[in-house]
Amino acid sequence: MDTPTIITLDLTDCKYIDDMHLRIKQAFHFPDYYGENWDAFWDLIHGLCDNTIVEIQGISSLPERLKEEAEKMIVCLEDNKIEMQKLKQCCPDFDCRFDYRFMD
Numbered sequence: 001m002d003t004p005t006i007i008t009l010d011l012t013d014c015k016y017i018d019d020m021h022l023r024i025k026q027a028f029h030f031p032d033y034y035g036e037n038w039d040a041f042w043d044l045i046h047g048l049c050d051n052t053i054v055e056i057q058g059i060s061s062l063p064e065r066l067k068e069e070a071e072k073m074i075v076c077l078e079d080n081k082i083e084m085q086k087l088k089q090c091c092p093d094f095d096c097r098f099d100y101r102f103m104d
Contacts, residue, residue, distance in 0.1 A: 002051050002095060003051075004051040004052060004053045004097065005050055005051060005052045005053070006052075006053050006055055007027055007028060007052060007053070007054045007055065008027060008055045008057065009023060009024060009027040009028075009054060009055065009056050009057065010023060010027070010057040010058050011023060011056065011057065011058035011059060011061070011062060011066075011070065012057060012058030012061050013058065013061050014058070014061075014062060014066055015063065015066075016066075017066065017069055018036070020066060020069060020070070020073075021034075021036035021037075021041075022036075024041060024073070028044065028045070030044050038072045038073065038076060041073065041076055042076045042079070042080075045076060045077070045080050046079075046080055046083065050095070050096075051095050051096075051097045052097070052098050052099075053098075053099050053100065053101065054077060054099070054100040054101075055100070055101055055103050056100060056101070056102050056103060057102075057103045057104055058104060059102055059104060060104050061104075074100075077100045078100075080098055081098050081099055081100065084096045084097065084098040
């Protein structure tokens with residue numbers, strides 16, 4: 001199996017939701033039309049089915065109001081992980097592994 005693509009998302013010291021979405025856009029190399037909301041995030045990661053691991057840094061440094069937003073992001077990542085596991089069961093030859101982990 002191929003070496004996974006690592007996406008590093010550093011949220012260290014984000015103060016505002018706009019900061020979070022800018023860092024997400026940069027880390028995932030999202031296009032300019034990225035809507036900077038959780039529906040748009042889901043739309044762009046859903047089916048991200050190369051062998052991918054998202055490494056998330058800086059969650060513990062977020063203010064409480066942004067930790068709630070980070071939870072929404074995590075739900076999207078977890079949902080995509082589950083979807084890719086289901087796809088892998090249906091298509092075992094398709095390398096659609098997706099995972100995420102926290103680095104702090």
